[in-house]
Amino acid sequence: MQTDHNRIFVESIKRLLRRGAYSHLNKIVNKTHAADLAAVFPSLTVDQQQKLFEMIGEIEQKGALFSELDEDAFLELIEVLEFDEIVRVLESMPTDDAADIIGRLPEEKSQAILEKMQAAESEEIEDLLRYEDDTAGGIMVPDFIALREDVTAREAIESLQKEHLDVEMPFYLYVVDEYGKLVGVSSLRQLVVVPPDTPLKEFMTTDVFSVQTDMDQEEVAKIVARYDILAVPVVDQTNRLVGIVTVDDVIDILRKEATEDILKMAGAGEEFIETKSVLKSTRIRLPWLFASCIGGLLASVIIGHFQTSLSKLAYLAAFIPVIMGMGGNIGIQSSTVVVRGLATGRLHIKDIWSSMYKEISIGFILGAFYGLLVGSVAQLRYGREMLALSVGLAVVCSMTLAALSGSLMPMFFARINIDPAVATGPFVTTAIDIISVFFYFVIATSLLGL
């Protein structure tokens, strides 16, 4: 639905541009949400982008567009904009968004922009740029409402009317002591409900969740999601309030991390690459396939080792795919459950033994079921009991060991602090290929006396 709507929107923008219907376009551009406008830009030529951009009346809307554009689209657009215009737009943006954008620019360009910007604004941005990108400090907004605890509800409301007009999330009022340390929180809601002369300290909540600047952004997102809050205050190591992380940024983080996890498990890079070029996608995927190539070649060495048995009983080869396939698929099931469990916090590395025990049991039960099935098919087809038994046992072995390694490997990687999503994909399938082929031939040659 959403995407259909976008497509129609892109088509009409393009048509209006072709027709030169600028006054009509002007109206549309200034009535459209920046997120929707940003979705159109990648489908336009740079000239067309520049035309649309110049039509935007409010500078805040231009800033919102900067934030909403993909990195590639943004870098393309600013090439054709005037330097002074870029600086003006950045100055009008919320500090965290401006810092994000400047952090992505080439060193040279970002320095030039920071020098040109108003001192106060550029200092705040440089402060933000000191924090790692994916920490609470890197994603926080330095604009928030902080008041002292003896301020009354009326005074607080007055201060909202005079200052703090550009605060992004004006629903929480943070209460700080004389050193700027966080001591409580209140809400705009409470301000209008209590008698006007009540000081903040009498109705503020002192039990306030906060995070430190160096906390990983995923942890921050989990806290906001877990406690259903709209913003979480960020403090430095001395508990001084330095910013807030808002729920809209948390949503972006959660979605991005989920996509990253999915892509990493498949060995298809970290960021969504469908929009990237063929060569870029190829480069990203190439190394992940290397593990499976090595695994496959090792399996070929193992099979080569049993060459004499194979030439005596050629149809032994016929069951290689089903044994590898069954092992591979249950291995992916197990590793996916464990990787996602670790990512969402439902599983922990300390659960390693119970999780292993469970996966081995599941692998063995399913292995017994499918081993019987595949073994029976082998018996019906070739009528050799020992071959059927070998195939059946190989399926049991392969599936049990695949479930085991599928659950063990992500736990192992998490333990040595390697992202389990990125490491698991190629390793699990490679390991299973080798294990499956090895056990199949060992079992078959001994049972069949080859």
Added chain:
Amino acid sequence: MQTDHNRIFVESIKRLLRRGAYSHLNKIVNKTHAADLAAVFPSLTVDQQQKLFEMIGEIEQKGALFSELDEDAFLELIEVLEFDEIVRVLESMPTDDAADIIGRLPEEKSQAILEKMQAAESEEIEDLLRYEDDTAGGIMVPDFIALREDVTAREAIESLQKEHLDVEMPFYLYVVDEYGKLVGVSSLRQLVVVPPDTPLKEFMTTDVFSVQTDMDQEEVAKIVARYDILAVPVVDQTNRLVGIVTVDDVIDILRKEATEDILKMAGAGEEFIETKSVLKSTRIRLPWLFASCIGGLLASVIIGHFQTSLSKLAYLAAFIPVIMGMGGNIGIQSSTVVVRGLATGRLHIKDIWSSMYKEISIGFILGAFYGLLVGSVAQLRYGREMLALSVGLAVVCSMTLAALSGSLMPMFFARINIDPAVATGPFVTTAIDIISVFFYFVIATSLLGL
């Protein structure tokens, strides 16, 4: 971090329960967030759960605990609670959460509870239960602030002080006409900033996003995420305001959908099953493996067909795993990129041709690279040019066709309205197994003249 903290918390609760340190426990229970308390419950016996539950002083805290508990844990707990107590707690809860819980209970029990509840409350709940679970109507809260457009800022603030005290998201004030139809939105922030005598219609925003009760919850979540809003109003077919969906529920939906997509692609069910029993997990995974079993058996039929060639040249079998593995892995990469692209709205079924073209190109380039590599290894090992050439060409074929089917299948399933995540996993790997083996043997037997 978070999980470590939980574990320590569970241990100390258990220790205090064993010691019978009830006054200490009492303090802890009443100072802990319901989300954290809920995380402890599954590790306790039902008796211990009951003891902790009785210690909770505020009835709202009991309600919050009900909401935070997993379905299984909740059903276990209410078995030991008194019926009247359950009804009292449900009455104190936000209507959407109470409706969620009642909707999950067995028919008999839910009827008894609804009859016992206060009429107004139970009517609201029955209204909510009419909507499908996964639509805007099913997840909305029926408590919101709706005012008429001639109400002034001062009157609006007064009404906040007297009524609307239990509204979950008091940051937006919706403006409705005499028929209850949504005409605008304002914020608590604006109320305190404008002169007190200004009527709402002079400062409200008339450009308000809204969704209809039957919109799918994923679409609702995408809108809230896209436009960075804290709540979206829900209207019926006549544009009458009937509820709002808040950002905290949106976060839960986005996380759940991401987990579901990941698990479905791996054929490991829809819900997170790590916490479920071995037998339950086994039952969920069994059918997904069936596709790969059939695929493997079909591959064995194909190989059986080339049995004579195999007995002449046994080491032909040695390269089956690497050819299948390379195809399987690139197929998973392609299908993952497409499935996730469709889910996040970055790809659309109409992009089918451009996406196919891209994937074939990537598959061919990577296939050429790895085909050369694997072919060279084959040449070094066996010193037969035609074997090396066959293996190399089979890798190119397998990887190109795998990338093609990996991108085509999810698109195809999306087109016929079958969830691509659920259908793609087993089908892609099965198709690739068969394709890889078939092309390998066709190429090898013709090149080697077997």
